[in-house]
Amino acid sequence: MKSKSIKLGVIGSVLLGVCTTSALAQVVNNEAYLTDTRSIVARSGHGLCWRTAEWTPAMAIAECDPDLVKKPEPAPAPAPVAVAPMPAPKPVPLPPPPPPKCDFTATLAADATFAFGKSVLTAGAKRQLDAVAAKAAACASVSSVTVIGHTDRIGSEAANQRLSEQRAAAVKSYLQGKGVNAVTFDAKGAGESQPLENVNCSDKLSRAKLAACLAPNRRVVIDLEGTGK
Numbered sequence: 001m002k003s004k005s006i007k008l009g010v011i012g013s014v015l016l017g018v019c020t021t022s023a024l025a026q027v028v029n030n031e032a033y034l035t036d037t038r039s040i041v042a043r044s045g046h047g048l049c050w051r052t053a054e055w056t057p058a059m060a061i062a063e064c065d066p067d068l069v070k071k072p073e074p075a076p077a078p079a080p081v082a083v084a085p086m087p088a089p090k091p092v093p094l095p096p097p098p099p100p101k102c103d104f105t106a107t108l109a110a111d112a113t114f115a116f117g118k119s120v121l122t123a124g125a126k127r128q129l130d131a132v133a134a135k136a137a138a139c140a141s142v143s144s145v146t147v148i149g150h151t152d153r154i155g156s157e158a159a160n161q162r163l164s165e166q167r168a169a170a171v172k173s174y175l176q177g178k179g180v181n182a183v184t185f186d187a188k189g190a191g192e193s194q195p196l197e198n199v200n201c202s203d204k205l206s207r208a209k210l211a212a213c214l215a216p217n218r219r220v221v222i223d224l225e226g227t228g229k
């Protein structure tokens with residue numbers, strides 16, 4: 001009986017030494033592991049926890065048997081932060097459409113506008129120019145007016161040039177008198193230099209027949225450029 005008490009005392013001393021010299025890590029209230037008087041798990045010299053006879057896998061603790069302990073569920077991912085939708089971009093206003101053009105060309109036959117070889121407007125010419133002035137008045141603005149006088153080839157080149165300039169000037173003056181105003185208003189004479197391509201008259205014709213044949217070349221052309229309303 002005395003021998004048995006000595007053995008228990010030795011075992012107790014060994015265990016106490018292990019408890020006091022081994023790393024002490026966790027205070028537990030668990031019958032599955034051997035603990036010291038402070039309820040700290042006793043460990044072997046290799047750092048292993050001492051299990052009791054009552055130990056079962058279900059009683060394992062993470063510090064001693066981490067592989068047997070159910071891992072805690074990971075924390076749920078944070079709920080996505082609601083982001084306010086970006087406001088729709090404001091539509092870019094379209095540029096205003098360009099104003100409509102108010103361009104036109106008017107051609108006055110010289111024989112209906114002037115007496116042969118003259119630069120004085122006839123009554124018929126004035127009626128035609130009144131129509132041109134009315135059409136120009138329908139424009140919001142007139143940027144340019146160009147009046148070009150043309151003659152046929154009968155007579156000298158110098159005389160024809162001078163006559164074409166005089167006729168263009170007469171038309172310009174009349175239109176301005178009717179209120180046609182433009183930023184640029186030109187009157188030019190082309191003389192006999194720009195005959196129409198479809199007018200082919202032989203010089204062998206009599207003067208009267210040649211003058212009649214060349215009549216389309218005797219003309220005044222009005223080019224107007226403007227902006228519509």
